[in-house]
Amino acid sequence: MTVDLTNQRCGVIAIVGAPNAGKSTLVNALVGQKVAITSPKAQTTRTRVMGVAIEGDAQIVLVDTPGIFQPRRRLDRAMVQAAWGGAQGADLIALIVDGKAGLGPKVEPIIEALSGRSERKWLILNKVDIAAKDKLLVHTQKLNDILGFEEIFFVSASTGDGLPELKSAFAAAMPEGPWHFPEDQVSDATDRMLAAEITREQLYHQLHAELPYAAAVDTEKYSEREDGSVEIHQQILVGRPTQRAIVLGKGGQRLKEIGSKARAELSALLGCRVHLYLHVKVKENWEEDRGIYRDIGLDWVE
Numbered sequence: 001m002t003v004d005l006t007n008q009r010c011g012v013i014a015i016v017g018a019p020n021a022g023k024s025t026l027v028n029a030l031v032g033q034k035v036a037i038t039s040p041k042a043q044t045t046r047t048r049v050m051g052v053a054i055e056g057d058a059q060i061v062l063v064d065t066p067g068i069f070q071p072r073r074r075l076d077r078a079m080v081q082a083a084w085g086g087a088q089g090a091d092l093i094a095l096i097v098d099g100k101a102g103l104g105p106k107v108e109p110i111i112e113a114l115s116g117r118s119e120r121k122w123l124i125l126n127k128v129d130i131a132a133k134d135k136l137l138v139h140t141q142k143l144n145d146i147l148g149f150e151e152i153f154f155v156s157a158s159t160g161d162g163l164p165e166l167k168s169a170f171a172a173a174m175p176e177g178p179w180h181f182p183e184d185q186v187s188d189a190t191d192r193m194l195a196a197e198i199t200r201e202q203l204y205h206q207l208h209a210e211l212p213y214a215a216a217v218d219t220e221k222y223s224e225r226e227d228g229s230v231e232i233h234q235q236i237l238v239g240r241p242t243q244r245a246i247v248l249g250k251g252g253q254r255l256k257e258i259g260s261k262a263r264a265e266l267s268a269l270l271g272c273r274v275h276l277y278l279h280v281k282v283k284e285n286w287e288e289d290r291g292i293y294r295d296i297g298l299d300w301v302e
Contacts, residue, residue, distance in 0.1 A: 012063060012089065014086050017107075020067065022126040037201035060167070074288065098127050102142070125153070130156075140152060194269065199278065206258055230274050230275070238280060239282070
């Protein structure tokens with residue numbers, strides 16, 4: 001790909017919305033590969049994740065933020081702070097709304113908070129492939145009446161509908177200026193961070209409602225072997241012995257399956273053989289450990 005260095009454009013777009021609006025799926029689709037984990041579980045994204053998309057001479061830095069919701073615990077507060085922090089200094093804020101659900105109690109406080117911000121605001125109705133068209137238009141009108149968005153787009157991040165048009169519009173909206181990242185960089189996440197996220201994603205995919213939302217994955221060791229393969233040691237933190245039993249499964253089979261799926265995905269992403277070692281640790285009140293927050297990329301909040 002040849003890029004005209006004299007005509008580059010680059011900017012930052014903050015992707016905000018309620019939990020499960022499809023923010024991470026959208027960012028992955030626009031980047032063209034996985035940079036953020038996804039699952040049907042609400043609040044899967046915990047920290048700011050930066051994905052880098054390229055369209056022509058424009059580099060689009062997409063900040064995927066945790067879903068904004070009413071925080072009840074310290075971890076919740078840290079995630080919501082990370083979400084609004086990701087919007088700080090953005091050239092554009094894109095509000096992603098579940099096109100099927102529309103305006104509801106989860107979206108209303110976000111709209112209210114956005115109304116006081118000076119950044120340009122776009123509305124993106126996601127999941128239009130499963131939304132009734134008449135209701136979709138009603139939702140859009142209500143949302144736009146409240147805030148008055150500069151642009152409105154209808155997309156399906158999962159099927160790709162409307163994404164080429166959205167990406168082109170994002171590119172055209174970027175200010176002139178040099179690219180922030182090398183052409184081949186797709187994220188600001190380190191391989192160590194990505195490894196922990198991939199394992200956490202498998203926890204959510206395989207355990208669904210069995211595992212409480214409060215589980216964390218800590219990459220204790222990440223090293224390259226002489227043969228070019230990567231060795232990763234991780235601990236899965238849960239709050240109670242009963243949760244440990246759920247993650248282990250009968251005879252440790254569930255943990256083996258989680259490790260197998262995470263290992264295969266990491267091998268594909270990293271382009272090399274991966275040796276992944278998992279163990280499950282019960283750590284009561286791990287959400288009150290400053291070190292865990294640092295390891296998973298969140299600021300400690302009082």
